[in-house]
Each structure stands twice: as structure tokens, then as C-alpha cells.
Amino acid sequence: MRLAYGCMGLGSAGSAPTDEEVDRAEAAVRTAYDIGIRLFDHADIYGGGSAEAVFGTVLARNPGLRDQLEIQTKCGIVLGGAENGNAYDLSREHILASVEGSLARLGIDRLDRLLLHRPDPLARPEEIADAFDVLRAEGTVRGFGVSNMAASHIAHLRSAVDQPLEVDQVELGLHHRDLIEAGVLVNHPDARAYAPVAGTLEYCTDHAITVQAYGPLGQGRFTGRPRGPEDEATAALVRRYADELGAAPEAVVLGWLLKHPADVVAVIGTTDPGRIRACADAEAVGEAMTRHQWWSLWSAARGKPVP
Structure with a gap:
């Protein structure tokens, strides 16, 4: 798992x-x-x-x-x-x-x-x-x-x-995307901000090092505790995809991360048994999630399209 x-x-x-x-x-x-x-x-x-x-x-x-x-x-x-x-x-x-x-x-x-x-x-x-x-x-x-x-x-x-x-x-997660952002901002002015972590996911994959992601639920900002308008918009999209995929919003947020080919392990930290159970189907949701849904969630969380 x-x-x-x-x-x-x-x-x-x-x-x-x-x-x-x-x-x-x-x-x-x-x-x-x-x-x-x-x-x-x-x-x-x-x-x-x-x-x-x-x-x-x-x-x-x-x-x-x-x-x-x-x-x-x-x-x-x-x-x-x-x-x-x-x-x-x-x-x-x-x-x-x-x-x-x-x-x-x-x-x-x-x-x-x-x-x-x-x-x-x-x-x-x-x-x-x-x-x-x-x-x-x-x-x-x-x-x-x-x-x-x-x-x-x-x-x-x-x-x-x-x-x-x-x-x-x-x-690492839908809220804290630096290692993934670094992989697509090559030859872009924003690349300098991510230079220290560029290539880390690829290095770990190449050397059989498992990436464990802490904070993948972003303290619930997309599943019930938004911090601002950007989070509200992403949370609304998460809820819509949760309905489409027949899953809990937490599983959608984690599924976005687990769909990445680095085979990330998500470290969940909630002490609420209900929220823990809501994460159970994350792997299946990641597999079922379409590319369109994945990229749409990323764009929503960024607050602007991927360049």
C-alpha cells in the first residue's frame, strides 16, 4: 500500500x-x-x-x-x-x-x-x-x-x-508542488525558484529511492479548510471530481499525488479516524483519474495555467 x-x-x-x-x-x-x-x-x-x-x-x-x-x-x-x-x-x-x-x-x-x-x-x-x-x-x-x-x-x-x-x-502534494513544478519549468523565468530541488524526483526514481510525501493533504485546505479564494476554487474542483470518481475528497487529493510515475508513498498525518478512512481508496482513485482531471487540479492549485 x-x-x-x-x-x-x-x-x-x-x-x-x-x-x-x-x-x-x-x-x-x-x-x-x-x-x-x-x-x-x-x-x-x-x-x-x-x-x-x-x-x-x-x-x-x-x-x-x-x-x-x-x-x-x-x-x-x-x-x-x-x-x-x-x-x-x-x-x-x-x-x-x-x-x-x-x-x-x-x-x-x-x-x-x-x-x-x-x-x-x-x-x-x-x-x-x-x-x-x-x-x-x-x-x-x-x-x-x-x-x-x-x-x-x-x-x-x-x-x-x-x-x-x-x-x-x-x-509534496497538490498544495506543495515544488518537486513536480521543477520538472516542467525548464527554460522558464520561474525555474530559478525551484533550482535547488530540480531533478530530485528523477534522481530518486533512477536510484530506487522511494519518495515519501509528508503533508500531502495540505492540512485540509482542499477538503474542508480552505485558506483563501485559490483554495476554494481547487476545493470545488476536488469535490466535483470526488463525485465523478465516487470517492472522498481526501482520496482525490492523494490520488493526484499517487498518479505521478515516481510511485510516491503518501504520509498522512490526520488523527481523525473518519479522515483516515477517507484516504483508503487513494491508489484506486489515482489510477482512475484522467490526465484532464490531473492537469486541471494542478492548474487550479497553481492559480494559473502551467506555462
């Missing part, structure tokens, strides 16, 4: 999980599981660590569930790591310590995958390679990937890292 569940919304920063939070998380996880989702995505900073802790409690409540799931987490962002904000740290020591903390909060002994959350300008690829080798040899991490990285970042890492980089998780 080309849907994953993003656990950012589970738990609350700075406090121990309450029974109510665990109940809400369990309902979301169970609903995601029931529609066929098996990949659950975390990061050590989500909820200041409470998202992993809540999920760990859900696993403890449901013996045997862990072995039916694929669990990945991310490391590298240090909240408050600079005087005026956050910092990124992909040093060997930080990676190893982050994995130890995530395993403890999740209450498990291995991760199916570890992603590097953001590019660190001070990172040394050979340090990352060494950390990955240690984690793989220990059996605490089975696979590796990156997040928020362009083709150039991935190529730089691959020059030193022996372990395959399986995933690049990026923000």
Missing part, C-alpha cells in the same frame, strides 16, 4: 502521555491499520518525544502488533540547539544517541528504518557512514534514508555511505 501514517500529531509536547492521548492515538493507529497501512513514521522531535512514547504505549497495549508494522523514525533536528532557534546535528554521536532514545520511548529493540531529518552543513559523510554501519551491525536499525534532501545531498551522502539509502521523505 502506498500510504503511510505520520505520527507527528500523537502526544503533546513537554508532558507524559495521558490515557486520553493514548486512547486517541490507538484509535488512529487502529484505523490506519484497518485500511491497510503498515508503515508508521516518527521523528525523535515530534511532540518533544511524546509521539514516540504514546505510540510505545499503544504497542504495549496490543501485544503482537509491533511485528505487523514497519516503524521508522528520524533524527538530526535539535530543538533549541541555537540561541535563536533550532540546529541540525548529524554527527556520529548524535545519531547513535538519538536512536537509543527513540528505541526506549517506543519500547522496541529495533527500527525498520532511520531517516536523517534535515541536511546538516557541518555533517561529515564518513561519520554518518560509520554510525549507520554500527547500527546495522548491532541489529538496531534495518534500513536507512533521508528527509528534506535534494538530489545533490543524497549523491554526496552516497559517496561515503555503504548502506543503501532507501527513502527520501519530502513535503
